[in-house]
Amino acid sequence: MKDMIKGSEIVCKALLNEGVNTVFGIPGGAILPLYGTLNKFPELRHILTRHEQGACHAADGYSRTTGKVGVAFATSGPGATNLITGLATAMMDSVPLIAITGQVGRPAIGTDAFQETDITGATLPVTKHNYLVMRASDLGPIIHEAFHIAKTGRPGPVLIDIPKDVFDELASYDYKKDSQIDLPGYDPYIKINDSQIEKAVELINQSKKPVILSGHGVIISRAQDKLLELAEKAQIPVVTTLLGISSFPENHILFSGFPGMHGMAYASITLDEADLIIGIGSRFDDRIVGNAKRFGKNSKKIHIDIDPAEINKTVKIDAPIIGDIDGVLKKLNPRVETQNHTEWLKQVEHIKAEHPSLTIPESDSLLGQQVIKTLSDITKGDAIVCTGVGQHQMWAAQHYQFTQPNSWLTSGGLGTMGYEIPSAIGAQIGAPSKTVWSICGDGGFQMTIGELATVAENNLPIKYAILNNNHLGMITQWQDMFYKGQNMQETYTGNPDFVKLAEAYGIKGIRVENQDELPKAINDANNHQGPVIIDFVIKKVDYVYPMIPAGGSVDELIEEGKNK
Amino acid sequence: MKQDGIYRRTIVALVHDKPGVLARVSGLFRRRGVNIESLAVGHAEQSLFSRMTFVVAGSENSVKNISNQLNKLIDVVEASDISEKNYVSRELALIKVSCDQSQRIELLELSKIFRVNVVDVGIKNITFEIAGGKSKIDSFVELLDQFGVLEIMRTGRIAILRGSTKVGLNDGEFSTNKETSIYIPDENESGSV
Numbered sequence: 067m068k069d070m071i072k073g074s075e076i077v078c079k080a081l082l083n084e085g086v087n088t089v090f091g092i093p094g095g096a097i098l099p100l101y102g103t104l105n106k107f108p109e110l111r112h113i114l115t116r117h118e119q120g121a122c123h124a125a126d127g128y129s130r131t132t133g134k135v136g137v138a139f140a141t142s143g144p145g146a147t148n149l150i151t152g153l154a155t156a157m158m159d160s161v162p163l164i165a166i167t168g169q170v171g172r173p174a175i176g177t178d179a180f181q182e183t184d185i186t187g188a189t190l191p192v193t194k195h196n197y198l199v200m201r202a203s204d205l206g207p208i209i210h211e212a213f214h215i216a217k218t219g220r221p222g223p224v225l226i227d228i229p230k231d232v233f234d235e236l237a238s239y240d241y242k243k244d245s246q247i248d249l250p251g252y253d254p255y256i257k258i259n260d261s262q263i264e265k266a267v268e269l270i271n272q273s274k275k276p277v278i279l280s281g282h283g284v285i286i287s288r289a290q291d292k293l294l295e296l297a298e299k300a301q302i303p304v305v306t307t308l309l310g311i312s313s314f315p316e317n318h319i320l321f322s323g324f325p326g327m328h329g330m331a332y333a334s335i336t337l338d339e340a341d342l343i344i345g346i347g348s349r350f351d352d353r354i355v356g357n358a359k360r361f362g363k364n365s366k367k368i369h370i371d372i373d374p375a376e377i378n379k380t381v382k383i384d385a386p387i388i389g390d391i392d393g394v395l396k397k398l399n400p401r402v403e404t405q406n407h408t409e410w411l412k413q414v415e416h417i418k419a420e421h422p423s424l425t426i427p428e429s430d431s432l433l434g435q436q437v438i439k440t441l442s443d444i445t446k447g448d449a450i451v452c453t454g455v456g457q458h459q460m461w462a463a464q465h466y467q468f469t470q471p472n473s474w475l476t477s478g479g480l481g482t483m484g485y486e487i488p489s490a491i492g493a494q495i496g497a498p499s500k501t502v503w504s505i506c507g508d509g510g511f512q513m514t515i516g517e518l519a520t521v522a523e524n525n526l527p528i529k530y531a532i533l534n535n536n537h538l539g540m541i542t543q544w545q546d547m548f549y550k551g552q553n554m555q556e557t558y559t560g561n562p563d564f565v566k567l568a569e570a571y572g573i574k575g576i577r578v579e580n581q582d583e584l585p586k587a588i589n590d591a592n593n594h595q596g597p598v599i600i601d602f603v604i605k606k607v608d609y610v611y612p613m614i615p616a617g618g619s620v621d622e623l624i625e626e627g628k629n630k
Numbered sequence: 631m632k633q634d635g636i637y638r639r640t641i642v643a644l645v646h647d648k649p650g651v652l653a654r655v656s657g658l659f660r661r662r663g664v665n666i667e668s669l670a671v672g673h674a675e676q677s678l679f680s681r682m683t684f685v686v687a688g689s690e691n692s693v694k695n696i697s698n699q700l701n702k703l704i705d706v707v708e709a710s711d712i713s714e715k716n717y718v719s720r721e722l723a724l725i726k727v728s729c730d731q732s733q734r735i736e737l738l739e740l741s742k743i744f745r746v747n748v749v750d751v752g753i754k755n756i757t758f759e760i761a762g763g764k765s766k767i768d769s770f771v772e773l774l775d776q777f778g779v780l781e782i783m784r785t786g787r788i789a790i791l792r793g794s795t796k797v798g799l800n801d802g803e804f805s806t807n808k809e810t811s812i813y814i815p816d817e818n819e820s821g822s823v
Contacts, residue, residue: 186650190657195704198650215704251644251707253799375698 068507070236072425073202074103077166078110080209086137087111088128088495090121091189094141096464097168099233101139113495113524116516118145122152125163127157127492130475133288136163136492137218142170143181145187146227149189151482153223154192157478159309160286162221165193169321171231194222199227201596202237206244214247219254220373221286228344256372258389259396262606266368267384267401273342273366275410276302277322279354282309282478283347283371283391290314290471292395299399303414305333306414307348308326308476312468316447322414323423326354328424328460331612331625336414337362338620345369347391350481352616358617370394381561403469423612424464425626430580431605434458434533438465440584441503441531444592449501450475450493454486455512459541460610464503473500484513487530491517494526501529501592508534508561515567521597522571529591530599532564535606536553543609576600635735639686640669640719640789642707643700643779644798647673647680648771655682658703661803664688665793668718668721670785679707681797683788700820706799712791725771728778729756736776744770755780755810 071079077100081089081090088111093101118140125136138151149488157165168231170179195215197208205228212224270276284293290313297304297314303322304314308329314321325337337343343365348354350369355361358380366384369377370391377386387394404418415612426435438461447469453459453476468474475493476483490504511532521528533539541556568575574594578587578601590600611626616619638760645651651669659666674681686693699707729737736758741748744766750757760770765786771779791797 187653191661220702249704251701252704321640373702375695375702377698379695 073235074100076239078107078203083211094145094229096142109486110378111223115520119147119151120464120517122149123488124492126161127361127489128496129161131493131496131583138165141168143183146185147627155477155480155482156223158190161220162216163223167227169227169229172229172362173547189225192224195224197562198227202232202235206239210245228394256389262387268491273404275315275340277340278302278304279348280310280313281307281348284313287391289392296399300330300405302404312474313486315469317466327614330611331421333372334420334620338595340365343367349376357619434461434604438462442466444588449503452490452504455483456507456509457610458505458533483510487514503529506532509538518571528597532601533604535604574598578602636687637690639693639713641684641711642797643682644707646705650676663692670786685787710797715787716792719787721787722785723767724783726757726781727774
């Protein structure tokens with residue numbers, strides 16, 4: 067038949083029809099037929115990563131920066147299992163991405179063949195949905211369905227596993243027909259319930275001390291303007307979750323920080339003092355809530371979320387609104403009365419003055435906080451910032467003043483160390499004209515260090531700032547605080563010379579050991595056309611403050627220089 | 631539905647009839663800390679769909695949200711926690727009891743009282759088929775204990791809403807008459823668990 071094409075070509079055509087122009091991946095035996103077709107599709111730019119986890123995080127970073135669906139390729143067996151950390155990261159943070167894996171040929175499935183893994187079985191808990199495609203004629207409909215699932219409703223990763231011989235099988239592909247979605251029971255376009263809006267509006271209008279807790283959902287829904295409108299109209303202070311950072315301009319008078327375990331003390335206290343908490347696109351995560359029985363004990367709670375399963379999951383909600391944030395706020399904002407909440411805002415200012423939270427202590431050695439503060443001042447909050455997980459991540463969240471939406475990439479839910487190098491690759495490719503700063507710890511940096519080759523190969527002008535203390539800093543902090551100072555296995559004595567390492571990759575390397583060298587090094591990095599790695603040698607043992615211990619509340623708040 | 635700190639719910643789901651769906655559903659229960667006490671699956675009235683009935687148990691937090699979590703699975707068309715609703719439920723059990731000739735008459739008498747069918751008789755055993763609610767089957771088993779129960783096979787509960795409402799596909803080609811029929815309570819079935 068004349069219209070028949072190979073399965074691998076169907077994959078490429080379907081990806082192009084979904085608007086994909088960049089994929090991240092690494093080839094292997096079972097996915098070779100797909101790579102064998104890529105040269106026919108020069109519009110699909112393939113970024114060769116050095117590890118599948120890197121491909122997945124890069125696709126994730128690309129997706130968070132652009133709002134598009136990121137795509138990662140991997141082969142069967144170990145290639146596919148290497149994706150799992152990346153998929154779990156994306157799942158926890160509701161990031162839309164598509165992972166395409168090769169699988170052993172159909173006759174070999176279930177025989178423990180070479181490089182065979184049941185990857186659809188293995189990724190069930192870490193994907194929004196997944197597929198094993200057993201016929202080339204199913205490829206078109208499944209790929210289009212997968213994109214629909216990944217990007218609609220509460221977004222998430224979708225994995226498509228394709229046996230080697232299905233790539234080579236002939237089938238027809240008709241975009242018009244194959245992109246018709248028929249999914250009974252999956253309706254992401256939730257009709258917003260007016261009575262839910264009514265009830266929430268009533269609570270907002272009655273409230274004397276409201277506060278908005280803005281989460282990742284605001285960014286996913288691109289509802290930053292509506293959030294600003296609501297906050298300004300009713301003069302409601304805004305705190306953001308860790309992933310909600312950059313959903314509200316941090317230089318705005320109503321911005322009150324981010325609350326929780328390592329958030330600003332004043333943000334946690336503001337939440338605690340409020341008589342109404344309006345959670346928008348946040349899942350009331352345990353890092354913010356702590357003791358669920360104690361959390362916001364004086365307040366009623368409104369929860370706006372697209373996922374009904376999040377309502378009442380951790381915290382009892384008085385008025386839920388189910389729906390897409392942008393659509394909900396469009397209906398809600400006009401009904402909210404204009405208010406000035408003078409008394410309450412005065413109280414919030416007072417709380418901020420009493421609990422400054424962001425004071426950087428005097429020190430002879432270089433401090434992580436100083437690095438971030440200087441970086442924020444020099445870039446004027448305009449860079450895209452990626453991080454790993456740990457102390458440097460918390461300092462970045464605290465001391466970088468974000469003014470641009472979608473400019474903060476961090477693994478909030480899963481807390482994936484090693485996210486910092488590859489996510490920046492995706493971010494830089496997604497936003498080539500932006501300056502991308504990746505703030506790293508010396509621990510996480512070494513988890514995905516191989517991706518520096520990807521950076522060098524593509525001459526991506528990413529600036530990596532390693533806050534190097536030769537420790538797993540957050541582990542040291544926890545062992546000191548909660549395990550009687552019995553420090554075990556948290557000191558890195560074998561770190562490489564990161565400047566020499568940079569040079570080995572052909573990347574510019576800079577070392578900074580003193581506070582007065584900071585501005586010059588950061589400016590030099592910004593002015594350098596290619597990638598840069600700066601090794602900031604910071605104080606060996608330092609703690610992140612404020613801190614609320616796990617499962618605690620503001621009653622257990624530990625502040626710098628105060629009750630410790 | 632609370633018993634010794636364990637919450638028990640009856641959940642009915644309409645799902646796509648595809649390989650792997652049961653694994654998706656049971657995996658969800660496992661990772662959300664919910665224990666499946668019984669599970670029954672069979673084809674629905676429309677081809678390509680199946681209906682599942684679960685009796686699940688767990689902490690209040692884990693079970694109260696489970697139908698919302700189920701509804702997030704792409705292969706689940708609709709899941710509904712019917713525990714508080716008006717429904718009929720049945721279970722089927724096959725029970726093999728040891729029985730010599732002298733006991734046969736007595737056992738047959740008992741089976742009449744419980745409206746139980748005899749499906750197999752051997753020289754030293756007899757097998758009953760009993761359908762009904764959990765408590766009916768439990769009481770019958772308890773009664774048979776003195777004779778020596780050799781083997782029990784139970785299907786797990788199946789449940790269906792009373793009236794014309796149904797779980798799943800209520801607003802497509804499957805649409806049903808929304809008016810509810812008159813509710814006639816079953817003599818020994820209360821609907822509650």
